[in-house]
Amino acid sequence: MEAISIFDMLKIGVGPSSSHTLGPWRAAERWISELKAADLFAKVVQIKVHIYGSLSLTGKGHATDYAIMLGLSGADPITIPIDSIHSTVDTIKETQALQFDGKVELPFRPETDIVFHSKFLPFHANGLQFEALFKSGDKKVNTYYSIGGGFVVTKERKNAKRKLDAFHNFPFPVQHGAELLTYCRGQNKSISQLVLENERSLRSDEEINLRLNHIWSTMLECMYIGCHTDGKLPGGLQVRRRAFDLNQSLLNGRKSYENPIEWLETIRGTEVRFREILKWVSCFALAVNEVNASLGRVVTAPTNGSAGVIPAVLMYYMVIENHNAGFEQIKSFLLVAGEIGSIFKKGATISAAMGGCQAEIGVSSAMAAGALTELLGGSPEQVLMAAEIAMEHHLGLTCDPVAGLVQVPCIERNSMGAIKAINAAELALGSNPKDAKVSLDKVVETMWQTAKDMSSKYKETSEGGLAVGINISDC
The missing domain is CATH 3.30.1330.90 (D-3-phosphoglycerate dehydrogenase; domain 3)
Structure with missing residues (x-):
């Protein structure tokens, strides 16, 4: 394990x-x-x-x-x-x-x-x-x-497995989704509560909170920087940053903030319509990956190429779903997301070079979907159902970066993964997990089989797909 x-x-x-x-x-x-x-x-x-x-x-x-x-x-x-x-x-x-x-x-x-x-x-x-x-x-x-x-x-x-002695210190060691549900039922705990018990076997509550707060602060700062940086990305493709213009347009002239926290509060005061929500989620995701493409500081979630999905969905929850959300909600979200990501890493891969983009955007979307589901009141069964739905609809996604840059199509894929995560959470919340035909463990297994069957041209080599269909000269 x-x-x-x-x-x-x-x-x-x-x-x-x-x-x-x-x-x-x-x-x-x-x-x-x-x-x-x-x-x-x-x-x-x-x-x-x-x-x-x-x-x-x-x-x-x-x-x-x-x-x-x-x-x-x-x-x-x-x-x-x-x-x-x-x-x-x-x-x-x-x-x-x-x-x-x-x-x-x-x-x-x-x-x-x-x-x-x-x-x-x-x-x-x-x-x-x-x-x-x-x-x-x-x-x-x-x-x-x-x-x-x-x-x-x-x-x-x-399957990218390694063995660590620390695993045996976990009170609730998890390899598969089914084991996670068994523990949750037996202990009458949510997924975030159970994962927290495992983390406590490695470090104190104070260290856990400090590190989680550092992770969220880095995510928020990354979104803020991306939304306030204009121009084009480096690398030769001359890709124009879009988060800056989206942020300006959606704020509609509001300038009453000086830092990321005040910016978040300002967004909470904007108009909430379906189109605006879609635009904000896309804006957050694009911002992170535009910073990433510029050698900026991001949080792997679970990778850099998919770093925009989780902060975008968590930001969506904080500015749209729950204006009173604070550190406790952030903590629960990250605990659940991290655990779901680990299940994919244990049973399949989070490497695009091994599994294509399903291993990056697909996994990040599943992580975000499950985490959002718990914050919205979903049961552990619904959390895993949401993660399964999100991955199910990313199966087979290739990794074909144009010019070997993490820009096209990578940046946009983060916004698509975030939107799919929110949709997957809502589908799971409106469903009875007993009626599900596909389990999370089955989709993890299928993802790994799909990865093994996928041509190496579509595994982050720039030898297939858009990478050969699009040239720098075309841009």
Whole structure:
């Protein structure tokens, strides 16, 4: 069984991709830690990095090379000032050297010391190797796999599973949806209450609340930044930001706010009609992923490419459904969302390189649908029903990023996933789960089978679909 905390599913990091940016960044950090543990760090005189498979084929568009250089330089994706990213990378390129873990200067030529290979390594489509040359002339190579959502492993097993001792500390270990429902019924608890008990086996209530508040604050700030930044996205496609114009139009001249919290309250005072609700949800989702596409700070939910769905749906609940909603509702939402995401990761994948976009937008939509259902008064059975409905209607969704960028069609897909999540929640709330023909566990199993059957062209390689139908010259 796989030990997954909600803080594994909801990570703060830098865009544009959790598997292609955050994962390689964390792999570089992990490699440095392992070198130090083996008393080899001080003996390194030269570094070379090899990137394989999907990680290589769309690596430039996903800033994989940037992430590797920043990780090798000792920068932390949670705390690095966003405006220092380009200057750090530019300095490495200009000086042909990097500060290894911020401590030792080593020669480093990105154009030759980061090597992009089209072939795939065993175990997972996102493979990378760090090669160290030592003073003695010896060489050591470490291999890592970025398996989606910022997770990094050294050897990938079937279904992206790993084993952690911490799992055995969970009072209610969950592998499948059916087990989760059994616990909820036996303990007479909601899903969020049950998940909270598991989290308490790992950390204190104070730490849980602090971390959840940090996650929500990052989500809210990300939406705020996206809705107040005009212009075009970087990368060559010249994609125009849309959240800025949508926000301006929907607020209709209201300017009485100075920060994200005041902005949220201002939105609560706007007109509530169906079209406006659709526009606001789309605005929130677009805002997050426009920030993500600009190497901004987002929360993987469960990935960077799908980071806009969960904040958009949670914001919808706070500005449309419940104006009195506060931290307790935010907490419940994130606890439920994280648990549903973990079930998909254990039983299938959250990596687009392994499962297509159903593994990103599909999973995020299911997470948001289930979480919203609990906040709207749904039973645990209805929560899982909503998650199942959301995924059922994302099955087979391909990942075909144009020019290898997390922009087209990725940004719009977040708004579609958010709307589907809200619809799925309402369908579940109006239904008797006993009448359902498809369970969450069955749709997870089907999703994984669909992923295995899907052509590799449609798994984040930019070798099929829109990625070959649309060229930069067309844009």
